[in-house]
Amino acid sequence: MNLTLKVWRQKNANDKGGFVTYKADSISQDMSFLEMLDVVNEGLTKKGEDPIHFDHDCREGICGMCSLYINGRPHGPKRAITTCQLHMRSFKDGETITIEPWRATAFPVIKDLAVDRSAFDRIQQAGGYVSVNTGGIPDANEIPIPKTIADEAFNSATCIQCGACVAACKNASASLFVSAKISQLALLPQGQPERYRRVQAMVAQMDAEGFGSCTNTGACEIECPKEISLTNINRMRRDYFNAKFFKEEEID
Amino acid sequence: MILDSKIPEGPLAEKWSKHKFNLKLVNPANKRKYTVIVIGTGLAGASAAASLAELGYNVKAFCFQDSPRRAHSIAAQGGVNAAKNYRNDGDSVYRLFYDTIKGGDYRAREANVYRLAEVSVDIIDQCVAQGVPFAREYGGLLDNRSFGGAQVSRTFYARGQTGQQLLLGAYSALNRQINEGKVKMYNRHEMLDIVKVDGKAQGVITRNLITGEIESHAGHAVLLCTGGYGNVFYLSTNAMGSNTTAIWRAHKKGAFFGNPCYTQIHPTCIPVSGDHQSKLTLMSESLRNDGRVWVPKTREMAEKVRKGQLKAADIKEEDRDYFLERKYPSFGNLVPRDVASRNAKEAFDDGRGVGSSGKAVYLDFADAIKRLGKHAVEAKYGNLFDMYYQITDENPYEMPMRIYPAVHYTMGGLWVDYNLQTTVPGLYALGECNFSDHGANRLGASALMQGLADGYFVIPYTLGDYLATIGPKPVDDKHPAFAEAKKGVEETVNKLLALNGTKTVDEYHRELGNIMWEYCGMARNEAGLTKAIGLIQELKADFWKNAKVLGVNEEFNMSLEKAHRVIDFIELGELMVRDALNRAESCGGHFREESQTEEGEAKRNDDEFAYVAAWEYKGDNVPQELHKEHLVYENVKLTQRSYK
Ligand SMILES: Cc1cc2nc3c(=O)[nH]c(=O)nc-3n(C[C@H](O)[C@H](O)[C@H](O)COP(=O)(O)OP(=O)(O)OC[C@H]3O[C@@H](n4cnc5c(N)ncnc54)[C@H](O)[C@@H]3O)c2cc1C
Ligand code: SF4
Ligand code: FES
Numbered sequence: 021m022n023l024t025l026k027v028w029r030q031k032n033a034n035d036k037g038g039f040v041t042y043k044a045d046s047i048s049q050d051m052s053f054l055e056m057l058d059v060v061n062e063g064l065t066k067k068g069e070d071p072i073h074f075d076h077d078c079r080e081g082i083c084g085m086c087s088l089y090i091n092g093r094p095h096g097p098k099r100a101i102t103t104c105q106l107h108m109r110s111f112k113d114g115e116t117i118t119i120e121p122w123r124a125t126a127f128p129v130i131k132d133l134a135v136d137r138s139a140f141d142r143i144q145q146a147g148g149y150v151s152v153n154t155g156g157i158p159d160a161n162e163i164p165i166p167k168t169i170a171d172e173a174f175n176s177a178t179c180i181q182c183g184a185c186v187a188a189c190k191n192a193s194a195s196l197f198v199s200a201k202i203s204q205l206a207l208l209p210q211g212q213p214e215r216y217r218r219v220q221a222m223v224a225q226m227d228a229e230g231f232g233s234c235t236n237t238g239a240c241e242i243e244c245p246k247e248i249s250l251t252n253i254n255r256m257r258r259d260y261f262n263a264k265f266f267k268e269e270e271i272d
Numbered sequence: 273m274i275l276d277s278k279i280p281e282g283p284l285a286e287k288w289s290k291h292k293f294n295l296k297l298v299n300p301a302n303k304r305k306y307t308v309i310v311i312g313t314g315l316a317g318a319s320a321a322a323s324l325a326e327l328g329y330n331v332k333a334f335c336f337q338d339s340p341r342r343a344h345s346i347a348a349q350g351g352v353n354a355a356k357n358y359r360n361d362g363d364s365v366y367r368l369f370y371d372t373i374k375g376g377d378y379r380a381r382e383a384n385v386y387r388l389a390e391v392s393v394d395i396i397d398q399c400v401a402q403g404v405p406f407a408r409e410y411g412g413l414l415d416n417r418s419f420g421g422a423q424v425s426r427t428f429y430a431r432g433q434t435g436q437q438l439l440l441g442a443y444s445a446l447n448r449q450i451n452e453g454k455v456k457m458y459n460r461h462e463m464l465d466i467v468k469v470d471g472k473a474q475g476v477i478t479r480n481l482i483t484g485e486i487e488s489h490a491g492h493a494v495l496l497c498t499g500g501y502g503n504v505f506y507l508s509t510n511a512m513g514s515n516t517t518a519i520w521r522a523h524k525k526g527a528f529f530g531n532p533c534y535t536q537i538h539p540t541c542i543p544v545s546g547d548h549q550s551k552l553t554l555m556s557e558s559l560r561n562d563g564r565v566w567v568p569k570t571r572e573m574a575e576k577v578r579k580g581q582l583k584a585a586d587i588k589e590e591d592r593d594y595f596l597e598r599k600y601p602s603f604g605n606l607v608p609r610d611v612a613s614r615n616a617k618e619a620f621d622d623g624r625g626v627g628s629s630g631k632a633v634y635l636d637f638a639d640a641i642k643r644l645g646k647h648a649v650e651a652k653y654g655n656l657f658d659m660y661y662q663i664t665d666e667n668p669y670e671m672p673m674r675i676y677p678a679v680h681y682t683m684g685g686l687w688v689d690y691n692l693q694t695t696v697p698g699l700y701a702l703g704e705c706n707f708s709d710h711g712a713n714r715l716g717a718s719a720l721m722q723g724l725a726d727g728y729f730v731i732p733y734t735l736g737d738y739l740a741t742i743g744p745k746p747v748d749d750k751h752p753a754f755a756e757a758k759k760g761v762e763e764t765v766n767k768l769l770a771l772n773g774t775k776t777v778d779e780y781h782r783e784l785g786n787i788m789w790e791y792c793g794m795a796r797n798e799a800g801l802t803k804a805i806g807l808i809q810e811l812k813a814d815f816w817k818n819a820k821v822l823g824v825n826e827e828f829n830m831s832l833e834k835a836h837r838v839i840d841f842i843e844l845g846e847l848m849v850r851d852a853l854n855r856a857e858s859c860g861g862h863f864r865e866e867s868q869t870e871e872g873e874a875k876r877n878d879d880e881f882a883y884v885a886a887w888e889y890k891g892d893n894v895p896q897e898l899h900k901e902h903l904v905y906e907n908v909k910l911t912q913r914s915y916k
Contacts, residue, residue, distance in 0.1 A: 032827065050545040052663075058550055058778075065776045065831065070823060073830055075338060077511040079551050081659065082436055083342040105662045130482055131828040138459065141339050145451045149444035152401045154323040154728045160400040161358065164412030174405040174430060177437060181341060210403045 021047045021113040025060065027072055028120045030129050037129065039118075049109040053096065054079060054086065056108055074133040079104040081245065084180030087187070088133055089120040094184035094243045102182065102245045122183050124192035126230045137183050139229035140197060147221035148201045150210045169207055176204040178246045185240035185248070191232030196240040198226050199256035200248045206259055216263035223260055275528070275886055275901045278689040279383040284907050285365075288387045291690070292733050296740035303328030305744035308735070309476055309491035311463045311518050313340030315435070315442055315720060316703025317497030319727025322445035325454035327732060329739075332489055333446070334458045334478060336513055341443040344499055344511040345723065348435025349556035349656065351419055351427035352399075352720040354392040359416055363424040365389045370908060371422060372718060375608055376683075376711020377860035377876060378910045379531070379884070381903060383690060384708050391729040392721050396428055398728055402441040406430050420557045420609065420716025427717045432556055432655045438720055442727070461487075463518045464764075464836065466494055466525050466699060467757045473699035474747050475754060477761045481833060484826040486761055490749040492739055493698045495731065496522060497723075500682040500704040502535065504841045504848065505793070506785025508679035509541060509554040513837075519686050519705050520840040527694040528886040528899060530687035530707030532844065533852035536714055536861045537794050538680030539565075539612035542663050543632040552678040553663060555635075555656055557716045560605045562640035562649065563673070565612070566594045567633050571623040578630050584672050595619060603915040610713050610861045610874070611915060613677035617794050618872075620676075627674045636672035677794060681719060683710045683861065684848070687886040687901070691734035692726060695886075698738065702726035707884065712860025765825050768835045773818030777834045780815050784808070784838070784845055792849050797865040801853040808846045815842060847887060847896055854898060857881045869912075878910050 023044040030037030044060050051059070054076050061071035077085040081102040088103045090096035096106045111117065119133065127135040165173075177200070185196035202219050205211030211218070234253060241250045280291040298306070306329050310321040313335040321333040335343060355368040368389035373380055396414070400406065406428050407415040419427035430437035449455040460481040467475035467488070475490040501516035502508035523529050540555045568574045569591050576582035595615055597604045605612075616633045619625055626632050641649050646669060650657070657668045664674070686694045686701040688708055693700050703723040710718065791804035815838070822831040858867040858874035859881070867875045882903045887896035 048546050048548060051548045052550070055548045055550050059548060061830075062776055062778060065820065065822060066774075068820075068822065071830055073828055077337055077342055077513050078344060078347050079512060080347060080553050081662075082433065083337070083344070083346050083511065084339075085337055085342050100658075101662055105659075107662070107665070109665060134828065137338060141341075141447070141457075141459075144444070145447040147451075149448045150401065150403045151448060152398075152445075153326045154319075154398060154445070154732065155394070157394070157397040157401045160356075160396045160406075161413045163400060165408055166412050167408045167410050170405050170408040170412075173403075174437075177405050177430075177440060178433060180436075181339065204405065205403050208403050208405070210401060 021049065021108060021111070023047055023111065023114070024116040026116060026118045029072070029132050032131055033128055047108055049107070051108045052079065052104060053090070053106040053108065054104050072133065073131045076104055081105040082180060084182040087122050087135065087182060087184070089122060089187055091118050094122065094187040095245050099242070100245060100247050102180070122187035124186045124231070126192065126194070127183060127186065137181070139231070140181050140183065140194070142229065143194070143198055143222055143225045144201065146225035147214070147218040150205060151214060163209055165209060173204045173207040176200045176207070176248065176252055179248050180246055182245060184243050184245060186231065188239040188243035189232065190237060190239070191235060193234045194226050194229070194231040195234040195253045195256065196244060196248055198222055199252035202259065203252040203255045206255060215259060219256060219259040220263050223256070273695070273888070273899065275687070275899050276689060277381065277901055278691055279381065280690065284382060284386050287383050288390055295733055295737040298736045298740045300328060302744045304330060306330065306739050307332060307491040307747065309489055309494045310334070310497060311476065311495065312343065312497035312499060312703070313443070313446065314343030314345035314497060314499055314703060315439055315723030316727045317343070317495070318439065318442035318446045319724050320495055320497060320702055320731050321455055322442060322449050323728050323732045324735070325449035331449070331455040332458065332491060333455055334461045334463060336460065336462045336481060338459055340446060340457060340459065341439060343439060344514055345435045345439045345720070347511065348720055349432045349554065350558045351417065351429035351434045351717045352395065352438060353419070353426050353715070353717040354396045354428060354721065355389050355426060356393055356396060358414060359425045361424045363426045367424065368392060368426065372709070372715055373711070373908050374913060375713055375715040377713050377913060378711065378878065378882065378905065379859055379903065380709055380711030382905060382907055387730070388709050388722055388725050391725045394729055395721060395724045399438055399441050402444060404430065404437045404441040406437070417558060417561065420606065422715065432653065435720060438724065442724070462833065462836070464761045465521045465757045467753050468525060468696065469751050469753045472697045472742070475749060477757050479761070482828050484824070484829065486758055486765070488749040488754040488758055490747040490754070492742065492747055493700065493735060495700045495702055496686065496705055497702045497727070498705045501844060502679045502682050504784065504845050505679040505788045506782050507544065507549060507552050509538060509552050512551060515837040515840065516844050517837055517840045519701065520844055522686065522694065522696065522699060524889050526696045526889070527699055528687040528888050529684070529847060529896070530884050530886050531684040531712070531851065532848045532887065533792065533855060533862055534683035534712050534860065535679060536609060536681035536683060537613045537677045539609055539616055539677050540635060540675045541678035542660060543627055543629065543674050543676040553659065554678070554680060555660060555673065555675060557609065559635060559653060559656060560612070562644070562652070563605065563635040563637050564594055564639060565596050565605050565633055565635055566592045567619045567624040567626060569593045574624040574626060574630070577626045578628060584626070584634055593624070600915045607915045608713060609716070610863070614794055614863060616677055632674035632676045634672040635675045637668060638672070641669065681714055683707065683712060683714055687884065691737065692731055693734070693738065698742070700731065700735065702731060712862055765832065768821045768832060769823070769825060771816070771819045771821045773820050775818050776820055777831065777838050780811060780819060781834070781838045781841065783811055784842055787811070788845055788848070792852050795863050795865050796852050798853065801849050804849045805846060808842060808849065812842045815839065850895060851885055851887065854885060855881055876912065
């Protein structure tokens with residue numbers, strides 16, 4: 021296949037940035053999208069031009085490091101996969117493909133297509149855990165958990181922290197991501213002792229990072245590569261209101 | 273130098289408890305006077321960093337990804353072993369120990385492996401307490417499965433994403449300590465050297481991957497938890513950034529490298545689709561619990577399949593060769609990885625491979641779907657089937673998967689003693705980057721176990737002993753040793769940036785991979801290995817003449833990052849080949865064609881090779897010196913592995 025790429029190039033956070041057009045010729049249908057970019061980058065490197073920088077690592081849809089806003093959609097046109105799992109057979113010969121970074125105030129561009137998502141880490145640091153130390157733990161089977169609850173908690177826990185939900189949202193809200201972690205722990209018995217403290221701390225950090233508010237548009241759910249559902253956001257809201265109205269705990 | 277493994281005296285089952293008692297403790301009030309540097313935040317690094325911070329030490333943790341949660345542990349699918357015996361099927365600490373020693377083909381230390389089996393039970397408790405959503409049964413208790421050659425069900429799992437869930441557990445513990453100010457996290461930082469003061473590891477030199485700043489960090493001890501070096505083969509199931517740089521540079525500063533040639537080639541990976549291939553994807557080995565491996569019985573038929581004239585489904589039952597079931601009736605499709613991989617290669621060498629390149633065999637679920645129903649198969653393997661479909665555009669519910677072996681895990685790594693300390697005092701290695709515990713072959717679901725054992729339950733004890741011994745004197749990055757190490761790193765950076773040849777760094781990496789796969793892959797022999805040494809030396813010389821590295825240091829520079837990794841892979845490749853050449857026996861993942869039984873199975877030579885090969889760096893372009901740690905077996909009898 022022969023393709024035309026319109027790629028966002030930006031030297032660093034302070035640069036204004038803009039689109040640059042490249043040709044990607046003799047691309048195999050079996051290549052992944054990132055392998056296609058590898059080929060383009062090899063060509064650029066040979067010519068002595070700076071390769072297109074993008075984030076990636078596992079290339080199997082699990083580390084959450086890859087991103088890319090492809091033809092107006094986070095992780096490209098197909099549902100329930102990440103950019104690294106997208107294959108060129110999903111595109112047509114001769115097509116023009118526009119590639120941009122995630123766009124959100126809370127995710128500043130570092131270079132080209134790579135953005136800074138450390139805000140997500142800070143939200144997790146604010147309370148996305150059960151406070152147990154290593155050692156001195158009772159036997160694992162002393163806490164029976166109904167299978168349906170364990171499975172539901174697992175579904176929420178599959179979030180890969182990629183940020184596509186934020187990129188998809190017109191408000192750049194991080195609600196889907198934040199609520200997934202909150203839900204996982206709120207569903208499980210282990211998460212109960214800190215349940216209301218956690219939701220307040222994480223929501224407060226989310227607001228402090230400059231993400232927008234959720235207006236129930238649902239774009240996040242559609243674009244999420246792990247199909248994290250909007251139910252998580254409802255759970256987060258319920259816990260948040262419960263915490264604020266009935267169980268407010270001091271958070272420091 | 274005499275290698276001292278520091279294995280405690282006494283009966284096997286009491287060694288660890290006694291040792292823990294004998295280790296010195298750090299006074300609680302003194303703990304905050306120590307700083308520990310942890311490189312890597314996978315299972316080993318995150319669990320170590322969190323546990324040490326909980327004890328009161330100050331921790332500085334580093335990873336090259338943009339978040340500690342993205343370490344490649346995240347990609348582990350199948351599960352984690354533990355000798356809980358929840359199934360009542362005869363498992364025990366001793367059995368897990370025995371299976372691991374045997375699976376490792378009698379090339380691991382008894383004492384280490386026993387300790388691993390012993391602490392395995394605590395790992396599951398720890399993870400559950402953190403909220404890791406393991407698979408459960410309707411009664412609400414934890415589910416298990418049997419995995420990769422084990423005859424008991426001792427593998428705990430979280431659908432096909434066990435590594436992800438375990439890592440998120442460790443990451444959450446790490447986050448809690450970051451929030452409490454006990455861990456300072458440095459994302460997007462790459463360690464490029466260790467710093468030694470008076471012979472002891474007391475710091476590291478890192479490069480900030482965004483700004484390029486070369487930084488010095490001082491600490492009382494340095495823990496390397498940097499994962500495997502399988503990317504020396506270019507194509508592997510590792511992540512794109514997985515590298516050997518941290519341990520290689522530590523090796524050059526005095527840490528011996530243990531058994532570098534021990535590589536695990538995993539039988540169930542998605543085959544290569546073309547030259548553009550950048551990495552290989554593993555399909556969890558749990559698939560072999562229900563999938564049946566086969567190729568057509570005849571070459572003619574296989575040829576037709578390759579040309580697309582014949583479909584798998586059209587091949588009659590009697591024309592199929594279920595070669596693992598045929599050759600190994602008692603283990604069948606569940607033979608260990610090295611055996612399964614070698615047999616797939618044999619089928620390919622025999623001209624009976626499938627897929628357009630012939631480099632594939634079938635893994636068929638038709639029977640399982642008939643027996644269990646599609647729904648049950650989907651519940652067990654749904655995400656793996658989806659992944660396969662995404663990559664190949666073929667539906668495994670309807671046609672058999674095509675699989676082929678790929679480099680997956682490196683049993684070799686920095687040599688460590690029982691305390692996980694390398695030959696450099698104060699420098700430790702945890703998780704996949706050390707050589708311990710798995711001998712010449714790792715059993716499925718045992719790497720996650722080892723990473724977490726090292727980080728949660730071993731290092732918090734053994735490191736304390738070292739720290740108590742050296743005392744809480746402040747360490748300082750103003751010591752001239754830091755300036756010197758930093759200068760060395762800067763010189764390498766400048767030398768790389770000055771390269772303005774014609775070939776990209778990736779081209780060198782790919783060439784190295786080809787050499788390694790061809791001569792130091794699933795089967796090795798003297799002539800090939802000897803040739804490979806020459807080829808790698810030529811490649812290295814060529815790199816420093818003709819490679820092209822772009823840009824400047826003071827920016828986010830992919831080209832420079834890769835160049836650092838590739839120069840280290842090239843040097844490591846040569847050592848791996850030398851090690852493989854030295855070990856003129858077959859054992860575990862290391863198959864020397866000169867050493868096989870009449871039936872073509874691997875043949876060990878315990879009289880000459882029951883030792884760990886620990887290599888000492890002797891300088892640029894000088895071969896390493898071999899030191900031997902002889903392995904003593906007091907509890908198990910060495911037998912030739914047989915899975916017939
Ligand atoms: C696809 C796949 C599936 C697997 N499935 C299983 C399974 O089912 N069961 C099982 O037991 N095992 C499995 N394994 C093996 C297991 O996942 C790994 O051995 C284990 O997770 C390694 O953990 P680690 O903590 O040692 O290293 P990693 O998780 O690889 O972490 C390495 C860390 O080091 C950092 N790092 C590396 N180099 C540098 C540097 N120079 N500077 C700074 N930081 C650096 C990285 O950023 C990262 O944080 C699988 C492996 C793969 C590849
Ligand atoms: S919720 Fe979905 S889209 Fe958002 S970070 Fe998690 S996996 Fe990515
Ligand atoms: S590179 Fe890991 S999810 Fe895409």
